[in-house]
Amino acid sequence: MRSQRIARLPPRERVLDAAHELFFNEGISRVTVDAIAAKAESTKMTVYRHFESKDVLVLAWLQLLMEEYDSVWADLAERFAGQPALQILGFAEFLVQEPVLSSHRGCAYTNTLAELPICDSPARTLIEAHKRRQAARLIRLCEESGLEAPQLAAFELTLLLEGVQIVAQNKGFDDVAGNLLILVRKRLGLVAS
Template sequence: MRLQRTPQLPPRERIIDAAQALFMEQGISRVSVDAIAALAASTKMTVYRHFESKDVLILDWLEGLTANYSGVLDRLAADHPDAPDQQLLGFVAYIVQDLERSGYRGCPFTNTLAELPDDAHPARALIQAHKQRQFARLTELCTRIWLDEPQEVAEELTLLMEGAQVVAQNKGLANPGERLTRMVQRRLQAVSSLCPQ
């Protein structure tokens, strides 16, 4: 299901909004600049005035996505400053909400990597840096929850979340979001029972 366009937005924001809808729905390779311009109620010339190439537009879109993920963690930190477990569960809930979205096509970062085989493409470096930052934040939360082997726990949680995104896309198991939530909650309960009060 395609996102609604917002004609009141300035041209640059309309273009990014249209690109996001099309990239999420069809992938980056199949989407032309003409299609982005049409959905943005703009022209191809206007697209190129704001973005010198489609690759630049892809990078801008990905930067926005990474900012959204960081923003979620920032909001959770502000809402639950002394409850790292609630921050972690809140981030899992955000991932699950995305998995359950109608027409879910998988993780946009993973899909983009699959469509950009060139290791030197700047989008690949951007995604890698984002995933490393996210892992560092999960490790920090795990350090605040578990005293022993926080990095190993963060690795486990990362693999669970990334795996749930793939399973939601390939439909290999029903209800991957519920399964992911249960697994993380069990992990938290197991660890909290071992922590000194």
């Protein structure tokens, strides 16, 4: 089935699709351009025709992930217009859905940062900018929700949302999804204390 789906995609999208699966499941350092080409049912030359280097491909993959997250937030803003607390809760619900939470790898951004040897690499810069935008969004939504100390509330929510991926990955607690949603609802004032 996967072969039929890949064969229908244009070459650039096949390469990105293959890179996504491999980078997410195996990490960026362990994955070779040859492995990406094979997974994409393509050639190494095709990979380099669309992406001048593996680093450029990593950037394109990260940008694709960021667009997907932005799309989730845009959908939540539309569905819960004027209800910022429900937008935050909706994002928490997105993070704990299957297979997002059950991934054995956790957060793709955190894993990528851990693999980058250079502190000022373009990929690190891209991820840090994405995380700053996400923090600014959460601060704004906390302000709009009328939460006291919105910056601190956004920081606390970030710890919950980022931390849930690690806790789910290391299997230290049961019902990680349910417990996260209880904590997020409580922090947003959506349930009685």
